Amino acid sequence: MTIRCAIIDDDVLAINILKSYLEKTNGLELVFAIENPLEGERLLLENKIDLLFLDIEMPQLTGLEFIHTILHPPKVILTSAKKEYAAEGFDLEVLDYIVKPVTFQRFSKSIKKYFAAMGSDGSESKQQPLTENEFIFLKENKKMVKVSINNILYVESIKDYIKVHTLIKTVITKEQISQFADLLPSDKFLRVHRSYLVALNKIDAYSASSIEIKDVEIPIGRNYKDECLKILGDLKK
Numbered sequence: 001m002t003i004r005c006a007i008i009d010d011d012v013l014a015i016n017i018l019k020s021y022l023e024k025t026n027g028l029e030l031v032f033a034i035e036n037p038l039e040g041e042r043l044l045l046e047n048k049i050d051l052l053f054l055d056i057e058m059p060q061l062t063g064l065e066f067i068h069t070i071l072h073p074p075k076v077i078l079t080s081a082k083k084e085y086a087a088e089g090f091d092l093e094v095l096d097y098i099v100k101p102v103t104f105q106r107f108s109k110s111i112k113k114y115f116a117a118m119g120s121d122g123s124e125s126k127q128q129p130l131t132e133n134e135f136i137f138l139k140e141n142k143k144m145v146k147v148s149i150n151n152i153l154y155v156e157s158i159k160d161y162i163k164v165h166t167l168i169k170t171v172i173t174k175e176q177i178s179q180f181a182d183l184l185p186s187d188k189f190l191r192v193h194r195s196y197l198v199a200l201n202k203i204d205a206y207s208a209s210s211i212e213i214k215d216v217e218i219p220i221g222r223n224y225k226d227e228c229l230k231i232l233g234d235l236k237k
Helices: 012-023 037-046 063-068 086-091 104-117 177-183 222-234
Strands: 003-008 028-034 051-055 075-080 096-099 135-140 143-148 152-158 161-166 170-174 189-193 196-199 210-213 216-219
Touching (some): 003 037, 051 063, 063 075, 143 170, 152 216, 177 189
Parallel strands (some): 075 096
Antiparallel strands (some): 152 161
């Protein structure tokens, strides 16, 4: 098994140290190492990463803020020259926290911790979907906006962004609709189009080609039609 790793750190020396440790450790593959955390958001969407080494004190976006921007974060090992962020880091359920300078002995301990956290097949445990009574924070205009799962009416995909329409507001965030769908309870939400996801209990009316929610007409995609109509028909039973 190969662990796909990434490094985000504004300190080039720190990156080079971690690179050297990765190179001498069997089973680790470095996918990317960058200094700009804003670029990291895009690269994590484009690449499957198992383990992320993430610095905390970076310009533009701190490591702790960066974790909040990711809906499906990989396992994270935080690195910092200071110990004071450890408690907050573990509150975010990071795998480990290493105080710089990072020694190879301490690096190896973190890798062993990674293996201990994985299943017997080496794969990461699948994140459990949220329940309808839970909420999620979505990043919009540099703010983290709280959205109740039960208030979501429908989700609309626009290129690399989604518009989450709720009973009280609409939130626009950078995310793939397929990844967002994985967070939602599958018995409460239905993908009806490549660009639309709807809350089943918010549907006011439907036909063979569209669904109505709060006077908004949402198309049913051709590739989704059979399954959608079957599920919608079962709601009447």
